[in-house]
Amino acid sequence: MVSDEMRAEAKRLKREKDAVVLAHYYVTPDAQELADYVGDSFFLSKKAATLDCKTLVFAGVRFMAESAKLLSPGKTVLMPEPSADCPMAHMVQKATVDAARVKYGDDLAVACYVNSTTEMKAWSDVCVTSSNAVKIVRALPQKNVLFIPDMNLGHYVALQVPEKNVILNDGFCPTHEAIELAEVETARREHPGALVLAHPECGDWVLRESDVVGSTSQIIEAAVASEASEFVVCTVHGVIHELEARTAGTGKRFFFPATTPVCPNMARVTAEKVLACLRDGTGEVGLPDESVIAGSTRALDLMLDYAK
Template identity: 70%
Template sequence: MVTDSMRAEVERLKREKDAVILAHYYVEDDAQDLADFVGDSFYLARKAKELSCATLVFAGVEFMAESAKLLSPEKRVLMPDPTAGCPMAHMVRRSTVEEARERYGEDLAVVCYVNSTTETKALSDVCVTSSNAVRIVGRLPQRNVLFIPDMHLGHYVAEQVPSKNVILNDGFCVTHEAIELVEVQELRAQHPGAVVCAHPECASWVVDEADYVGSTSGIIERVVSGAEEDYVICTVHGVHHEIDLRLAATGQQGRKRYYFPRTTPVCPNMAKVTGGKVLACLRDGTGETDVDERFAAGARRALDRMLELAR
């Protein structure tokens, strides 16, 4: 919980250090409450580049802070918890990319989900997020697409853009993949008429069960703007905070209900990021993020191309 004294100290430190706080929807509620901007990966990547400040405090996981540093190398980027990683970011081998390039030549685009390391981004032609992957893949001139590292998002993109030959990699989000179809079906049975909303990082059998498939921000918007009263949410539990805030702001709290699977989807790394850690890193200047300069130029190029093609 954010106290008045905590908020006052954060505001003072932001002024002193010319800092802005960014937070992902999946981090703890109090970290979101201290943020100047809360959003999904694509929104936060754009903000990181657009903002004119000396310091960014990125309440998220490692690849997000690295992306912010790549897009704004002149800024100091701080992570509230430097141990907050992303297992999927490391689930791709250089040899997978090299073998695909050798096989398909110029008619191959390597498309990299932003949930990846700086080195993996540097191996790629363009980055994507769940909110723009379908659009960007559809706009690429190459027919063959190696989609790394997430096979589930890649599978969803392949279904939405059948004109492309999408080659999948054996990577996945451990939290989204753990969402069980039987638990989703239980909720649908308990709440007839409920709209099932799923993130495309979920396994295909959960995505196939869904009435709506979209990014984190897309799922939040579907719940807030939808006409239905009941929703089943298949993504990380952290989105509940933003949904509650928006439902309250629009006078819908109590009229709408939403449910998560019985085995609550919690990202253990995002859960490390708390309001107390946001304050501590801003006060002490800890958790500074840097990127490997051997890969920075290539990774930055892939991120910049994402921002260009997503327009």
């Protein structure tokens, strides 16, 4: 729980350090409460690029803080929990990208989910997020698109953009991949009339059972706009903080599969660590080698251009 003293200290430190705190929906609720902006990867990427401040504190996992540093190289970017990483961000080999480029030549675009390492972004033509992946892949001039690293989001994109040849990579989010169809079906039976809201990082077995498939922000917006009163949520449990805040007083209720989806890396980011980061300036994220800066920044910038 965030105390009044913690809020006051955070406010003072942000003013003294000219700092802004960004938090992903998946980190702990107390970390979200100390943030100036809370959102999904796409929102936070855009926000990081436009904020006028000296320091960004990124309450999330490493690829998010690295992207913020690439988009704002003149700012100091700090991570409250430097060890918080994303397993999926590492699930592709350079050989996979090289082989696709040899096979398809100029008629190939490599679309890289933003949940990826900086080096992986540099191998790619454009970055995407779960909220804009369909739009961007559809807009690419190439017929063939290698989608890295997430095969589940890639499969979902392929279904939405059948005119493209979407080539999948064998990567996935362990937390979303672990959501079982049987548990979703049980939750639906226990809450008849509930809408099932799922993130496209889930396996196809979950998406086919869902009423709404979308990014974290799209899931939240769907719940806010819906006339339904109960929802089964198939994404990381941290989103419950924003869901309940946005629907307070409406009587809406949210349920998760019996094996609650928790990202162990996001769960490491707490309010205490955000304060320590602000206080001591710890967890600074540096720029990568010059050899990867140009490629990764180009892919991120192109994502922002396509998403306008």
